[in-house]
Amino acid sequence: MTPSRPDLDVIVEMVPPGARVLDLGCGDGTLLAKLVAQKGVQVRGVEVDEANVRASMSKGLSVRHGNIEDGLADFPDGMFDVVILSQTVAYLNRPLGVMQEMARVGRSAIISFENAGYWQVRWRAVSGDGSGNTLASGLPRIRSITLAQFHDALKQLSLRPEAHVFLHGGSRVQWWPSLWADAAVFRVTKA
Amino acid sequence: MIVHTQQVTFDEELRLQSGATLRPFTLAYETYGTLNADRSNTILICHALSGDAHVAGQHSVHDRKPGWWDEAVGPGKAFDTDRFFILCSNVIGGCSGSTGPSSINPETGRPYGLSFPVVTVADMIEAQRWLLDALDIPTILCATGGSMGGMQALQWAVSYPDRVRSAIVLASTARTSAQTIALNEVPRQAIYADPNWNEGDYYGKEAPNAGLAVARMIGHITYLSEKSMREKFGRRLQERERYGYDFATEFEVESYLKYHGNRFTSRFDANSFLYITKAIDYFDMSLGRGDLAQAFTDVKAKFLVLSYSSDWLYPPEQSEELVRALLRNGIDASYVEIKSDYGHDAFLLEVERLGELTRDFLAKVERESAGPPVPKTGPTSSSAEREEKVYPLASWAAKSRGAWRLADVRKQESA
Numbered sequence: 373m374t375p376s377r378p379d380l381d382v383i384v385e386m387v388p389p390g391a392r393v394l395d396l397g398c399g400d401g402t403l404l405a406k407l408v409a410q411k412g413v414q415v416r417g418v419e420v421d422e423a424n425v426r427a428s429m430s431k432g433l434s435v436r437h438g439n440i441e442d443g444l445a446d447f448p449d450g451m452f453d454v455v456i457l458s459q460t461v462a463y464l465n466r467p468l469g470v471m472q473e474m475a476r477v478g479r480s481a482i483i484s485f486e487n488a489g490y491w492q493v494r495w496r497a498v499s500g501d502g503s504g505n506t507l508a509s510g511l512p513r514i515r516s517i518t519l520a521q522f523h524d525a526l527k528q529l530s531l532r533p534e535a536h537v538f539l540h541g542g543s544r545v546q547w548w549p550s551l552w553a554d555a556a557v558f559r560v561t562k563a
Numbered sequence: 564m565i566v567h568t569q570q571v572t573f574d575e576e577l578r579l580q581s582g583a584t585l586r587p588f589t590l591a592y593e594t595y596g597t598l599n600a601d602r603s604n605t606i607l608i609c610h611a612l613s614g615d616a617h618v619a620g621q622h623s624v625h626d627r628k629p630g631w632w633d634e635a636v637g638p639g640k641a642f643d644t645d646r647f648f649i650l651c652s653n654v655i656g657g658c659s660g661s662t663g664p665s666s667i668n669p670e671t672g673r674p675y676g677l678s679f680p681v682v683t684v685a686d687m688i689e690a691q692r693w694l695l696d697a698l699d700i701p702t703i704l705c706a707t708g709g710s711m712g713g714m715q716a717l718q719w720a721v722s723y724p725d726r727v728r729s730a731i732v733l734a735s736t737a738r739t740s741a742q743t744i745a746l747n748e749v750p751r752q753a754i755y756a757d758p759n760w761n762e763g764d765y766y767g768k769e770a771p772n773a774g775l776a777v778a779r780m781i782g783h784i785t786y787l788s789e790k791s792m793r794e795k796f797g798r799r800l801q802e803r804e805r806y807g808y809d810f811a812t813e814f815e816v817e818s819y820l821k822y823h824g825n826r827f828t829s830r831f832d833a834n835s836f837l838y839i840t841k842a843i844d845y846f847d848m849s850l851g852r853g854d855l856a857q858a859f860t861d862v863k864a865k866f867l868v869l870s871y872s873s874d875w876l877y878p879p880e881q882s883e884e885l886v887r888a889l890l891r892n893g894i895d896a897s898y899v900e901i902k903s904d905y906g907h908d909a910f911l912l913e914v915e916r917l918g919e920l921t922r923d924f925l926a927k928v929e930r931e932s933a934g935p936p937v938p939k940t941g942p943t944s945s946s947a948e949r950e951e952k953v954y955p956l957a958s959w960a961a962k963s964r965g966a967w968r969l970a971d972v973r974k975q976e977s978a
Contacts, residue, residue, distance in 0.1 A: 426916065430919070432923065438883070
């Protein structure tokens with residue numbers, strides 16, 4: 373697990389109390405458990421790793437074990453108020469297909485991702501380290517997503533950003549986020 | 564834990580799905596643990612093809628083996644007898660104390676044989692419903708079982724939505740596949756082909772044990788996985804150093820199948836095998852409905868569905884089909900595909916992870932279904948009242964932001 377996830381607190385803030393929430397790639401259920409405790413929401417999760425599914429269930433959550441890219445098809449249209457995809461979109465094979473499905477099953481979607489336009493990432497790329505996901509690091513395949521690319525994707529899917537928060541090391545960034553934000557959280561809805 | 568099988572006989576008509584009736588009928592059952600004061604802590608365990616009411620413990624201190632799911636049922640185990648009242652009954656059509664083809668037909672004074680009516684999974688749970696009424700158990704906290712036991716748990720949640728608070732379905736399906744029907748038909752053919760079978764009329768004579776043993780051998784193959792067979796037996800020879808170039812039992816796997824096939828004949832009736840496999844073949848929750856999801860529109864139970872990665876008799880895809888149909892109805896369902904090399908048998912063997920999951924799931928069910936049990940008779944509370952009682956959080960959310968269930972989502976959309 374990522375040691376520090378400031379985006380999770382932002383997501384909790386963005387979820388209205390009492391909402392019906394689906395978390396895609398819910399991991400060990402940390403975010404959903406937070407949401408239940410702080411927002412009194414009803415939650416479901418989808419998670420691909422068996423041990424994580426069991427960890428989520430130990431927090432009293434209901435989880436469908438499976439791949440996001442297949443599992444989302446199980447849920448009916450408009451079943452959720454909010455569908456969350458936190459720090460996962462970069463790892464998907466068909467990110468746009470999943471985002472479209474999120475818009476189908478939810479009234480709004482919250483998506484957080486690491487900004488590949490962040491100056492340090494750009495610097496790593498220029499200085500020869502690439503995205504930091506090197507041959508030797510053995511990290512899973514990951515997509516580089518910039519804020520501009522994300523906006524393009526939203527336009528393509530006819531989705532509209534309702535709210536956004538840009539982060540840098542856990543603090544909010546207002547100024548020139550495409551360069552200064554290391555992470556972004558968007559709440560989007562159908563345009 | 565010493566337990567005793569009990570029996571109850573109903574001098575009533577059991578109306579079967581086929582239209583036939585059965586009267587009288589007897590069910591054999593065992594119970595473990597204590598029924599609590601408000602009679603709300605019952606876990607109904609449903610057995611699979613060759614199981615019986617003896618799910619755990621021993622009948623006497625001299626018993627060599629405990630019940631068929633002893634690893635999962637007992638104090639502190641996956642189904643904790645310190646906390647729950649566990650009930651398990653032998654299915655109707657069986658041969659371990661419940662009425663089946665080997666029972667005496669009161670009209671003729673002779674065993675039924677093939678004159679016993681064909682029973683279905685729905686008939687099995689209808690018989691269990693009589694038992695629950697006799698024991699004055701209004702609601703089941705959880706109906707559970709693997710394989711055909713999972714089918715019964717599912718059928719319970721569909722047939723009696725107000726009496727079932729949750730279901731744990733292991734290594735099962737919502738509709739028996741062509742492959743499973745095929746793997747039931749070949750064993751049946753083995754029994755038919757045994758001259759002793761004699762159209763099912765063999766009681767008091769030599770039983771069709773050769774056919775039944777072959778039937779069981781086929782079953783045992785389907786319960787294992789390629790990998791578990793490779794690891795368990797490999798190509799090892801039994802009591803021989805080298806090939807004999809003859810047809811004696813020489814591979815370990817042959818010896819294993821032969822042993823289990825023969826042992827089965829001492830405790831199981833060939834006709835019961837035919838009837839129960841037929842019930843499995845007929846099982847199809849989508850029967851008479853447009854699609855599978857429509858089968859679950861009235862279901863109120865929470866679900867935990869478990870599949871096992873190497874199970875090829877009831878492969879994970881079939882559990883996923885079930886889960887999809889449940890989720891499409893807005894039912895609170897969790898699904899876990901447990902990684903295991905044990906094949907279909909994994910549902911009996913992977914008890915450690917099962918225990919972890921059942922504890923968490925049952926705790927959630929108990930937490931979220933606190934309140935008085937739904938009355939068995941009398942005016943049924945409106946769904947809003949019920950939600951208030953059973954799911955306080957759900958009813959609050961439903962009022963403020965529209966209801967959770969699909970039916971209500973649909974209503975909102977058409978409004």
